Amino acid sequence: MIKPDLTEYFVSTEILAQGKLLTVNCDQVRLANGHLTEREYVIHPGAVIIVPILANGNVILERQFRYPLRLVFIELPAGKIDANEDVLHTGQRELLEETGYSANEWVRLGQTHPCIGYSNEVIHIYLARSLIAGKHQRDADENLEVFELPFAQCLNMIVQGEITDGKTIAALFLAAQFLKSESAHG
Amino acid sequence: MIKPDLTEYFVSTEILAQGKLLTVNCDQVRLANGHLTEREYVIHPGAVIIVPILANGNVILERQFRYPLRLVFIELPAGKIDANEDVLHTGQRELLEETGYSANEWVRLGQTHPCIGYSNEVIHIYLARSLIAGKHQRDADENLEVFELPFAQCLNMIVQGEITDGKTIAALFLAAQFLKSESAHG
Numbered sequence: 001m002i003k004p005d006l007t008e009y010f011v012s013t014e015i016l017a018q019g020k021l022l023t024v025n026c027d028q029v030r031l032a033n034g035h036l037t038e039r040e041y042v043i044h045p046g047a048v049i050i051v052p053i054l055a056n057g058n059v060i061l062e063r064q065f066r067y068p069l070r071l072v073f074i075e076l077p078a079g080k081i082d083a084n085e086d087v088l089h090t091g092q093r094e095l096l097e098e099t100g101y102s103a104n105e106w107v108r109l110g111q112t113h114p115c116i117g118y119s120n121e122v123i124h125i126y127l128a129r130s131l132i133a134g135k136h137q138r139d140a141d142e143n144l145e146v147f148e149l150p151f152a153q154c155l156n157m158i159v160q161g162e163i164t165d166g167k168t169i170a171a172l173f174l175a176a177q178f179l180k181s182e183s184a185h186g
Numbered sequence: 187m188i189k190p191d192l193t194e195y196f197v198s199t200e201i202l203a204q205g206k207l208l209t210v211n212c213d214q215v216r217l218a219n220g221h222l223t224e225r226e227y228v229i230h231p232g233a234v235i236i237v238p239i240l241a242n243g244n245v246i247l248e249r250q251f252r253y254p255l256r257l258v259f260i261e262l263p264a265g266k267i268d269a270n271e272d273v274l275h276t277g278q279r280e281l282l283e284e285t286g287y288s289a290n291e292w293v294r295l296g297q298t299h300p301c302i303g304y305s306n307e308v309i310h311i312y313l314a315r316s317l318i319a320g321k322h323q324r325d326a327d328e329n330l331e332v333f334e335l336p337f338a339q340c341l342n343m344i345v346q347g348e349i350t351d352g353k354t355i356a357a358l359f360l361a362a363q364f365l366k367s368e369s370a371h372g
Binding site: 042 | 190191192193194202203205206207208210212213215217218219221223224225226227228249250251252253254255258259261296297298299300301302303304305306307308309326327329330331341344345347350351352353355356359360363
């Protein structure tokens with residue numbers, strides 16, 4: 001059996017929208033069957049999400065109002081990669097800025113693609129331990145609340161529908177698997 | 187301690203982009219501290235993702251090229267909600283169209299928000315069992331490959347980084363918890 005060619009080939013591109021936050025491209029593409037079609041998608045610089053775990057096993061979380069859904073979400077600390085910034089540095093910078101914590105141990109857990117249908121965003125996932133509390137660097141317009149919960153309770157809140165943020169679910173799942181394999185081999 | 191007001195209040199809206207697929211709004215909002223700022227975000231009709239499980243325990247998956255990332259992804263069947271469509275019906279329609287399967291048992295597992303920073307998309311998650319194979323209804327331009335894998339292998343592929351699609355990770359996690367609780371009570 002010959003595998004189907006799933007690839008879509010670039011023909012041309014134009015900028016559909018250029019906002020302050022979002023750039024949206026519309027590309028003309030050629031499908032494997034020769035047909036031409038269009039693909040509209042958000043251009044994103046990529047992001048980093050951090051699973052910060054305290055010595056007592058608690059996870060540092062945030063409550064943040066997310067305007068597109070007009071709801072407060074429970075999320076892990078995360079933020080966009082600055083131009084030319086190393087991904088680990090983004091994680092360290094965002095953790096410090098948003099929560100005031102720095103960490104002596106960083107473990108890369110993987111990555112997730114939150115929105116493959118209409119965004120090129122990739123989110124890199126890190127575990128952070130050996131945390132040192134300090135002063136956050138949130139600006140006056142960055143309104144979020146930092147709190148902590150036992151790891152098992154975070155997983156239970158996904159099941160209960162209290163945590164629905166996709167990037168936070170992916171990061172907690174990978175962290176749970178990592179901690180399980182670590183304790184099995186420890 | 188008084189909890190901070192995290193809410194951002196609507197002031198006005200304008201359409202930043204109106205493509206064939208994507209609508210992007212830019213709203214002016216007032217923060218709790220009185221400052222005005224802007225929020226740009228994609229307007230999305232919502233979607234449904236299905237975890238279809240065969241009698242042998244295998245999961246029905248798809249390989250699909252996702253142009254924004256120029257990569258083939260392994261995903262669960264999913265699709266957008268049509269205007270005025272019941273969410274369960276979307277799930278039944280998309281499963282049939284994309285894979286040819288219909289299902290006699292549907293279990294709602296919850297929902298996930300894939301992209302809370304710049305989209306109002308919500309994805310409803312269903313488990314589908316008692317599957318009946320039939321003929322898919324993909325059109326000539328919908329190029330995807332359907333295959334099946336044992337459930338445990340799907341979870342392992344998340345850990346290995348072979349499944350990175352956020353909605354698929356969230357749905358598999360909720361399905362794993364549901365199946366675990368079912369077998370504990372069964």
